[in-house]
Amino acid sequence: MRVRVAVLRRETWWMGLSVAAGMLGLFALGFDQGQLLSPVLGDVSYQLNVLHELVHDARHAAAFPCH
Ligand SMILES: [Zn+2]
Numbered sequence: 001m002r003v004r005v006a007v008l009r010r011e012t013w014w015m016g017l018s019v020a021a022g023m024l025g026l027f028a029l030g031f032d033q034g035q036l037l038s039p040v041l042g043d044v045s046y047q048l049n050v051l052h053e054l055v056h057d058a059r060h061a062a063a064f065p066c067h
Contacts, residue, residue, distance in 0.1 A: 029055050030064040 028036055034046035041048070052059075059066050 029059060029062060 028051055032051045034049050034052070036051055037045040041050075056066065
């Protein structure tokens, strides 16, 4: 029984990690305007908007509003 609980906890951990990665990917695809890279690049991240430009066509294909 104790091993079974440990397996459930591991699965729960992976499920939570997968949901978090999916939400991060959804944010990067649909909503990022420089926020994700701003801790690394600072204000330059908002000016260059690298992630937005990288996923720009996919953003339009997924029907997220852009410009
Ligand atoms: Zn656009």
